[in-house]
Amino acid sequence: MINRSYTVNLTTRQSSTILIVASVLTLAIGCNKGAETPIDAQKESITTQEARQLAEEAYIFAYSMLENYKTMYAQAVNEDLPASRRTFNQFNHFRHLLNPDFTEVVAPNNDTLYSTAWLDLGTEPVVLSLPAFPDKRYFVFQIVDMYAFNVEYIGARTTGYQPGRYLFAGPGWDGSIPEGIDGVRQTEGRYLFLLGRTAAKGPEDLPAVNALQDQYTLTPLHASLGRPAPEPAPTPAFPAYDPERAASIEFISYFNFLLGQIESGPDERSSLEKWARIGVHPGRAFDAATLAPDVRKAVAEGVAAAHEKIKAESLKVGRNVNNWSLIAEGFGYRSMMEGKDLMRAAANMIGLYGNNPEEAYNFSGAKDSAGETLDASKHDYVIHFKTPPPVRAFWSVTMYKHPEVLLVANPIKRYSIGDRTPGFMTNEDGSVTIYLQHESPGPDKESNWLPAPDGPFVLALRIYWPEQDILDGKWQPSAIEKVEK
Numbered sequence: 368m369i370n371r372s373y374t375v376n377l378t379t380r381q382s383s384t385i386l387i388v389a390s391v392l393t394l395a396i397g398c399n400k401g402a403e404t405p406i407d408a409q410k411e412s413i414t415t416q417e418a419r420q421l422a423e424e425a426y427i428f429a430y431s432m433l434e435n436y437k438t439m440y441a442q443a444v445n446e447d448l449p450a451s452r453r454t455f456n457q458f459n460h461f462r463h464l465l466n467p468d469f470t471e472v473v474a475p476n477n478d479t480l481y482s483t484a485w486l487d488l489g490t491e492p493v494v495l496s497l498p499a500f501p502d503k504r505y506f507v508f509q510i511v512d513m514y515a516f517n518v519e520y521i522g523a524r525t526t527g528y529q530p531g532r533y534l535f536a537g538p539g540w541d542g543s544i545p546e547g548i549d550g551v552r553q554t555e556g557r558y559l560f561l562l563g564r565t566a567a568k569g570p571e572d573l574p575a576v577n578a579l580q581d582q583y584t585l586t587p588l589h590a591s592l593g594r595p596a597p598e599p600a601p602t603p604a605f606p607a608y609d610p611e612r613a614a615s616i617e618f619i620s621y622f623n624f625l626l627g628q629i630e631s632g633p634d635e636r637s638s639l640e641k642w643a644r645i646g647v648h649p650g651r652a653f654d655a656a657t658l659a660p661d662v663r664k665a666v667a668e669g670v671a672a673a674h675e676k677i678k679a680e681s682l683k684v685g686r687n688v689n690n691w692s693l694i695a696e697g698f699g700y701r702s703m704m705e706g707k708d709l710m711r712a713a714a715n716m717i718g719l720y721g722n723n724p725e726e727a728y729n730f731s732g733a734k735d736s737a738g739e740t741l742d743a744s745k746h747d748y749v750i751h752f753k754t755p756p757p758v759r760a761f762w763s764v765t766m767y768k769h770p771e772v773l774l775v776a777n778p779i780k781r782y783s784i785g786d787r788t789p790g791f792m793t794n795e796d797g798s799v800t801i802y803l804q805h806e807s808p809g810p811d812k813e814s815n816w817l818p819a820p821d822g823p824f825v826l827a828l829r830i831y832w833p834e835q836d837i838l839d840g841k842w843q844p845s846a847i848e849k850v851e852k
Contacts, residue, residue: 413644413662418666423670424708425622425638428638428708430716431514434716437608442483455486458483458585460481462480462580466782472720475773478829479565480565480580481562482508482565482580483560484560485560485561488554488558489599491540492540493585493587494587495532496531496583496586497521497531504565506522507523507524507525507563507722507726508522508561508563509561510560510561512554513554514556514701515720517723518552518701534550534551534552536551536554538557555629555632558628565580603624606624620653676709677712681716684696688843689843689846691730691731691828692731693728693729694717697715727832728837729828730830731828732825733826735848736849737849741769741803741824742822743819746850748803748848748849749848750764750803751798755786755793755799756833756837756842757833759832763829764785764829765826766817767824768824769822769824775819779813784801791814800815801817803817804818826847
């Protein structure tokens with residue numbers, strides 16, 4: 368293995384730099400040679416207890432990857448999609464703020480317009496170009512790898528509002544960095560997800576955001592350099608995503624496929640050597656019939672037990688703050704999250720693609736001040752912040768129906784509320800009160816009403832670019848208080 372380190376100035380106007388460590392390895396399409404192991408499940412005896420335990424560990428580790436693949440398949444691979452949605456290395460811009468019709472990803476936000484792109488780096492690097500943001504509008508591009516770790520941020524907080532060009536490369540690339548590139552990221556996997564968010568104040572602000580989106584471009588390296596296109600890398604046979612298969616012993620089929628597109632590091636290899644005993648082999652087809660019947664049954668039991676563990680953890684993931692869960696602790700860079708597989712899986716079950724705390728400090732609210740589940744068919748609720756969240760950008764509270772964790776249809780078409788909501792009222796003492804209920808609280812309070820479903824619900828409190836007092840825990844959200852109907 369050859370290690371190469373780049374220190375690249377993200378902007379000449381900032382003194383901060385980003386260290387990008389790249390492992391220069393040979394990518395074998397569909398086969399991860401660095402993680403192969405001579406152990407075969409059908410050749411080595413294994414007890415049912417061992418099989419059950421290994422399956423539980425492997426599924427918990429794989430869960431975040433499977434959820435990531437589910438989204439990639441839905442957005443970039445599925446042949447039933449329009450052709451415009453099935454293209455790697457091109458942006459798919461959401462031109463309107465999301466509403467209850469959107470069901471592709473749980474816990475979507477209603478504060479920003481998404482610009483998403485799945486990068487296929489198997490053939491060559493891709494260059495992201497961004498325009499200047501003269502109005503200092505909040506924006507961020509979250510970079511997610513195949514493990515579903517956040518690997519980088521490009522945006523207002525990290526790189527500023529000036530234009531920039533950023534190069535993304537996969538394993539095996541050892542070319543020179545072109546001039547005019549402000550940052551480089553080389554990853555161990557063939558695929559990367561770019562999740563861009565650009566703040567929009569409301570429908571009247573959409574033209575300005577759409578104009579910026581039109582200037583977000585992705586260019587293959589050869590075109591950026593004015594050179595002929597290289598020979599394309601073979602396209603792998605993407606397995607069709609089926610949620611039932613992914614939650615069964617057949618998760619190993621997906622897991623093997625995904626591992627075959629990654630050059631796994633030393634930390635993964637030790638686990639892969641263990642999991643090989645139940646059929647986990649990067650890049651290989653999985654046939655459950657090769658496992659002994661009792662082992663096959665034990666693996667299925669381990670998968671089921673793992674899924675229940677993830678569900679249970681999702682109800683308590685993160686740190687409890689006045690019965691809000693600080694779910695921001697479930698997302699981050701590999702260095703922050705490695706070894707926390709159950710927490711990561713639970714966080715991704717609640718809301719895939721959560722941000723690092725320093726980018727967006729996210730709380731999830733599912734219980735009131737008495738610890739009871741939120742249910743607007745039984746009670747009305749209020750949130751009273753003595754002081755609003757201190758932020759560099761903005762904050763919001765979003766309503767989701769439970770257990771789907773999707774936006775809630777309502778007569779005033781308000782899906783989130785916060786400091787940018789038109790007409791939002793602040794009390795004379797600087798505090799704010801938000802009304803959470805199914806029916807309107809009345810004309811005098813409707814400006815601060817966040818409509819709830821006629822049943823169970825959960826909330827997301829998003830604090831974009833938080834001030835240090837939030838990161839230090841000096842500011843905390845007030846508990847959700849019940850109001851009898």
